[in-house]
Amino acid sequence: MSQSHQQASLPGCPSCEEPLESGDLFCGGCGYDLSAVPSPPADRPTVAITVPAQGAGSPEAAGAVEWPRASATDSSDVPAPTHRPADLPGVDSGGRPLPTADRAAVRFDEPGSGSPKGAAPDGPGDASGEASGDFELAAPDPRTAEHAAAGASAAGAKVCVACRSGRVDTDGYCENCGHAQPRERDHMEQELGAVAAVSDRGLRHHRNEDAFAVSCTALPDGSPAVVAIVCDGVSSASRPDEASAAAAAAANESLLESLPRGSHPQQAMHEAIMAASEAVNALAQEPGQALEHDQHRHQNAPACTLVGAIMAGGLLIIGWVGDSRVYWIPEDRSQPPARLTEDDSWAAQMVAAGLMNEAEAYADERAHAITGWLGADAYELEPHTASFKPDRAGLVVVCTDGLWNYAESPAEMAAAVPSDACERPLHSAQVLVGHALDGGGHDNVTVALLPFAIAARGAGSA
Numbered sequence: 506m507s508q509s510h511q512q513a514s515l516p517g518c519p520s521c522e523e524p525l526e527s528g529d530l531f532c533g534g535c536g537y538d539l540s541a542v543p544s545p546p547a548d549r550p551t552v553a554i555t556v557p558a559q560g561a562g563s564p565e566a567a568g569a570v571e572w573p574r575a576s577a578t579d580s581s582d583v584p585a586p587t588h589r590p591a592d593l594p595g596v597d598s599g600g601r602p603l604p605t606a607d608r609a610a611v612r613f614d615e616p617g618s619g620s621p622k623g624a625a626p627d628g629p630g631d632a633s634g635e636a637s638g639d640f641e642l643a644a645p646d647p648r649t650a651e652h653a654a655a656g657a658s659a660a661g662a663k664v665c666v667a668c669r670s671g672r673v674d675t676d677g678y679c680e681n682c683g684h685a686q687p688r689e690r691d692h693m694e695q696e697l698g699a700v701a702a703v704s705d706r707g708l709r710h711h712r713n714e715d716a717f718a719v720s721c722t723a724l725p726d727g728s729p730a731v732v733a734i735v736c737d738g739v740s741s742a743s744r745p746d747e748a749s750a751a752a753a754a755a756a757n758e759s760l761l762e763s764l765p766r767g768s769h770p771q772q773a774m775h776e777a778i779m780a781a782s783e784a785v786n787a788l789a790q791e792p793g794q795a796l797e798h799d800q801h802r803h804q805n806a807p808a809c810t811l812v813g814a815i816m817a818g819g820l821l822i823i824g825w826v827g828d829s830r831v832y833w834i835p836e837d838r839s840q841p842p843a844r845l846t847e848d849d850s851w852a853a854q855m856v857a858a859g860l861m862n863e864a865e866a867y868a869d870e871r872a873h874a875i876t877g878w879l880g881a882d883a884y885e886l887e888p889h890t891a892s893f894k895p896d897r898a899g900l901v902v903v904c905t906d907g908l909w910n911y912a913e914s915p916a917e918m919a920a921a922v923p924s925d926a927c928e929r930p931l932h933s934a935q936v937l938v939g940h941a942l943d944g945g946g947h948d949n950v951t952v953a954l955l956p957f958a959i960a961a962r963g964a965g966s967a
Contacts, residue, residue: 688712690746694931695719699816700731701931702953703938707907708946714738714809715905715951716749718757725767730817732760733953736781737829737905739808739878748785748807752879755784756813770815771892774824778888781811782826782879789881808880812846814903816955821901824890825849826877830909832902832918833895836927842915845891849877867913873906900926901955904937907948911941927956 517524523534530539663673663686671681678685690713691706698721706713718734736753738745759780763773789806810827823831828848835842847853851874852866866872877887902918912918921940926933934954941950 690716693717694935696931697721698731699729699930700733700953700955701934702733702735702951703931703934704951705938705942705946705949707949708942710740710949712746713949714740714745714749715907715949716746716753716809717951717953718753719953720757720761722761722764724764724817728818730764730770730815731955732757732764732813732815733901733903733955734760734777734781734811734813735829735903735905735951735953736812737810737827737907737949737951739810739875739880742805742808742880744788744807745809747788748809748880751784751788751807752781752809752811756781756811760813760815764815764817770817770820770822771824771890774813774815774822774890775888777813778811778824778826778879778890779886782883782886785809785879786881806881808878808882810849810875810878810905812903812905814901814953814955816901816957819894819960821893821895821957822890823893824888826879826886826888827875828853828873829903829905832904832909832915833893834900834902834915834919834922834926836898836900838919838924840897842919844915844918845893846889848875849889850875895957895959898927898959899957900930900933901957902937902952903955904952905949907946907950908937908941908952910948911944912937926954927958930954930956 518532518534518537518539520532520537521535523532525532525539531537532539665671665673665679665682665684666686668679668682668684671679671684673686674680677688687706690704693702693704693713695702695717697719700719700721702717702719704713704715704717715738716736718732720732722730722732724730734753734756736749738747738749742748756777759777760773763776764770768776785807810825810829812825812827812829812831813823814831815822821833823845825831825846826849828850829846830848831845833843833845847857850872852861852863852869852872854876855861855866855869856863861869877883879886900922902922909918912921921937923929923933923936931954934952937952937954938950
């Protein structure tokens, strides 16, 4: 951009204020270049925008404002007193009178008082419903939170679990209060026909290292088969959450492939555990996996436990590796419940060897040290499988130690299971998870419930 020079028409030099004559290009006193002085701007006076009074239809009426006269000065030339804004009448942009001071002002009767004078008991403003004139709070009114949450849910947006009104952004934080939202695995529920499962992070762990898979399929003769797999990640291993998820998914897929083609359910369960083991082993072979949290932490192979149940052809097939369990709770609560699995743990070994009784073994701090698991560093994988043919209806409880720690014996587990569990498996699974959380929630909690029905005829026991 080029600069244009012009002659100055100033009464004095801008630099030294030396008087100038018309046509001077330089100051005679200091030599200031007068051609660089910009010409004075064109006079554009500010025009007041008047607001027409209500009902005024002409410019004359709009300008007819009677301003109150200021008081004259006194004999000592003291200026006239200044009017306060509340002393002058005024109108809003629509020409309506502004609220009077006694209606617009909000004050408290006494210091520390909790309610403004004239405010209605159930909200801001005066008793007539008019606004109080105070600023709105940045936080949402909790009385409207439910309506806001309902609107957000109707629009398909996820609602914040903390303030129940803000929408959750793609990063998992509330746009209103900034609260970080629970991760998807922190609490999971699924109900599928005759099986339901619930998994929760618990109250002490920073993530959920449990996983489950439930499914339904059909045998070659068309009869149904119901599957539940529950896995518990080994916290002392690397990436236990990935291990449990991989094992549950692999075992479930294996069963859904083998059962419809006619494999015996017990053999299918054994193959499913082996497939789960291979899936967990593969995690240890993945290159470029960074250490978690602490660079100095010892890294070992991902590992988890597994327990599963199959209901097919009037049989109950179970399989497990580790210390997750299966319980049998008869529908007739007068009949005794039972535990169908034996833990792969230090405590179980002490009891089996006759070195301790069960109470002493499980009171020891080494009780929950497992002796069997799925993982590349497992000593020798020995899947356990068993087949049962119940002669009465009941409920199959498949769970991790996050639950049975708070209901260890079969009688304690039966007492924690709701009486209508066979009719409401999902609700009952929620109740059992709540039982563990009420007990302290020291571990992740996962439970799957399978109601076992007996045909009217042909049912026997084995």
